[in-house]
Structures are given as C-alpha cells and as structure tokens.
Amino acid sequence: MGSGATSRTQLVERAERYAKTVALPIDYSTVSWEVSERARRRAGQCLYNPQTGAVTIRLTWAAFEAYGWEQFSGVVRHELVHAWEFQQFGASNHGPRFRQKAREVNAPRTCERFTDGRLALSCADESCDWHAERHRASSVVTNPGRYRCGACRSPLRVTHRESGESWRSHDGYERARRRIGEEW
Template identity: 50%
Template structure:
C-alpha cells in the first residue's frame, strides 16, 4: 500500500469496534466456562429484530456470537450486556453439548448469570397476530409477511387453538384470510 492510499484509511474506531470491544470485555467477566479459543464474534448491521444470535459450526467446533448493531444503539448498556450473557449461555451449551435451545438447562444457567431467557425486541413489529377468542389474550409479533401473516386461515392461535386476526401495526388494518391480506396490501399501496 502506498503512502497516498494509507491516508484514505480512517483509524477511528467504528460503532462495530466499540460494540465488540465492550461485549468481549463484559464476556470475560461473566462466570461461565466458555472456551474462548473456540468463540468468535461478529456484528450484524442487517438484523432488525434479533439482538443477538449464536451460531454453531460443528465441523470446526466454534461458536460465533453475532450481535446486532441496531440493538446496541437502541438499548442501554445493562440491557445489551444481558444479551451478551444470553448468547454466552448458547455458546457454552454448543461447546459442551453440541446443541443449544431455551430449555431447562439454558434457563438454569441463564438465571445464574442474570441473563434473560429471551432477549427483548428492539424494533416494533410490522404485524400483530391476535386471537379472536374473547377469553384468550394470545398475541404474536411478526416483522415479515410470513405465511401465518399472509394466510392466517391456515393457522390457529398459539394458546387456545382458535382463529386469529392479523393487524398491520402502522395502519391498523386487519385480516383473517389470504384474500383480505391482499386487499389490505392493495389498499395501503405505498404505505404498506
């Protein structure tokens, strides 16, 4: 690289550098038996609802904790640090057992580390599914137009098994069938 090229490089740390540095420092203070040599870190600039994820590469026996830049910017540090601890529990499970979930073992270790079982969402949902049974208060949040959103008549409430309605969060438009979904989408046009 020539001297002229090196002047184009900004040596200032980025938000991703800051996020990873803080996360790694915090992780080293967490009382969990993770093999640090088999743990990698990454930042997602694309994640819109998931604050973190832990991916297991079984062939390499390496866990990669991926943290969301948007969550880092949206949360206070204590909330984000809890996300780091949550993902460390997944990394520990993968390294120890080759699998991870949110079951009893996860809950026990997460509770010891004051990590949430599920990380809070940092983005408002685009759609809200609501049970139509007056005696049920089941709700589900969705960020994408998945099949439970586009064809709700094919699915049932996750709690009582009744039908549910889907609401476009921004407009308040509701539908219970695929054709009503199409009508709502067409009616909203550019506001979809």
C-alpha cells in the same frame, strides 16, 4: 448508554472485552462476533458449526440501542452460556443445564421486547382479547383464514400497523399488500 459504543464495531469490541470477564471457561479463539441489523425479535444469537467448532455470537444493534449497555450485557452473558454449552457438549438449548449456568453468571433466560411487530394478529371476535405480533409475512399473516384464535377458536384478523390496513384472508392480504405498496 454508558458503554461508549456508538458504532457496530465498538459494540463488538466492547462485547468481546466484556465476555472475557464473565466466569465461563470458553475458548475465545473459536468465537467470532458480529452485529445484526435485521433481527427484530431476538437480541442475540449464538451459532455453532459442529464440523469446525466455530462459534459466532450475533448481537442485535436495535436491542442494544433500546436497552443500553447495562441491560444488553445480560444478552452477552446469555449468548456466552450458549457458546459454553456448544464448546462443552456440542449442543445448546434453554434446558436445565443452560438455566443453571445462566443463574451462575446472572444471565437472563429471556429478554424483554425491544421492538413492536410490524403486523398485529388479533381475534376477529371483539369480545376476545387474544393478540400476537409478527415482523414478517409468515403463513398466518399471508393466509389468516387457515388459522384460528388461540383462545376462542374464532377467525383471525391481521393488521399492518403503519398503514392500518387489515385482512382476514389470503385475497385480503394480497389486496392490502398492493394498496400498501412500497411502505410494506
């Protein structure tokens, strides 16, 4: 990995040290850092408390493991741009101001996927190649019959990747969930 970070504590320490080398006027006395074990889609997150001005930067351990430090340092810069926006303007998004500041510090606007979804959504029409992924049992996963393909408007199919179980309705979801059991 090149960072020497082999624990969550070491990752936070490395990120904090690195952050202070990034050319952004941030008040680090209001910034705290933590590591997420649960996140599956985002490599980092910046949270802001407008009442206290506190900023929390949450880094995803699985993303760090997948990327290594060199690539993951871009995630740190990305979250620092959010921290800067929160401190300067009280709000942050991925709009023009963010994009400009991200360019200045060479922060990526998005990150590449670091994990596959547990659940695959696909079009039930075999001639359509539309697909998407989910990590959690969202409403489209638990009740796919209420939704349609984003490309051709055909019904959807959901597949639990690990077990191979598939369903197209809420009842099908319930049956699959019972069959999958603890492995869900």
